[in-house]
Amino acid sequence: MAPLEPWEKVLVKAESFLETVHGHVACTDCHEGVQSLDKDTAHEDMIARPSEAESGVCFECHTDLDGVFQNSLHATLQGYWTVLDTRSAPENHAALEGAFGNHCANCHTSCGDCHVSQPASVGGGFFDGHVFTRTPPMTRSCTACHGSRVGNEYLGKNEGFPGDVHFREGRMNCVDCHSSHELHGQPANCAKCHVAPEEMTMTPADHRYAGLQSPSCESCHPSAILGKDNIEMHTVHGADLSCQVCHSISYTSCDGCHVAISEKTGNPFFATDATYPTFVIGFNPQRSYTRPYKYVTLRHVPATPDGFSFYGENLLPNFNALPTWAYATPHNTQLKTPQAESCNACHGNPAIFLTIDKLKPEEVDANLNVIVDQVPAPVEEPNLPN
């Protein structure tokens, strides 16, 4: 979508907005400032983006999310810190905080970024004249941030590759799978919503694959996991393969992201070395009760040992603590895929597995636990009905 004009970003559709619940709240209740027809006077001490203010004005009415959203990954960006802290050392944390503030923190998402205006990272501006929307418009909100990989895959914007079947055939929006719990975070105290005899607590998510698998394909396709659909591949493989191993097609990987501050302008900038389509199956680095798969799809992430060298020497001394081929859930699901055409399209086909020869020498150590050392042997093809 073309960027909005400055006036367009702040144009309120009075006739629509005033009929909504939020339209019955005085502007200054949220934005502060002063009631005046003079612009400078009116804007004195005004808060342009009230949901980002420490006052937490949204939670005065939306009390169910108070103490919940603040712990969500959208608010904390804790996923970045989980990775940075694992690869770094405590003495480097301060230097990385500076880098994080300059290059990563603007991915922080507030209530308003999803429910009233486009995210600041894509220029801001109201979706619809300050009328609040319960469901964020997918391409102006969700994929405005999650665009270069997930968004392009889902919407079919990668040349030569169709979009996700859920979008092509079902016109499904992100929130059709990604629930409010997932997007807003979950309360630390389960009993806040669920009545149970025992006290249950959970720590806030520290990365996108933390905790239960949510959403999971099985929520809508339960027969696939239970082997009730008479599809031999589902029966044979069970939970050995993540759904994406058979049902994803090529997706985007990136290499070598470096960040710095421009000497010319003083603005932060980044540079990535390469972006390319991949389809790679490897061992599951996140194997757990809720993600029991032996094999999963892996995406190369642009992390690199000297990516933050502008901010200090050797800031990621434990770089190899995490793989650069990371657990991935590509958003380009298809019913039929090249690797699932037959058993031996996958079995005995090293081209689609992460074997050691595909790695740069300096990345071998980081990926030891995801490298497939022995590709599954070819099998006799069963006589499948046409």
Next chain:
Amino acid sequence: MRKFWQFMILVTATLYLTGCQPSGISASLDSMEAPVSAEGLLPIPSVDDPSPAPMGETQPVIDECISCHSDKDRLIDTAKPVEESAESESSGVG
């Protein structure tokens, strides 16, 4: 003498009937008096109030902020000049 007794009977009957008057009337009259407005309470509408809000209806808030921010021409007139921002030096996919 006869008139005197007739007068006394009339006075006694009047007093007797007055004593039977239910006390609730004066009590309900008291409650109909305008309450004294106390500090911290909402002002009580009076007949002099020119625009009492109808019961059960919420009035939309129309304020100066909205009157300006819903006027495209005024927003264009009062918009800050767009500063030429330096071209981003970022390269590759973010």
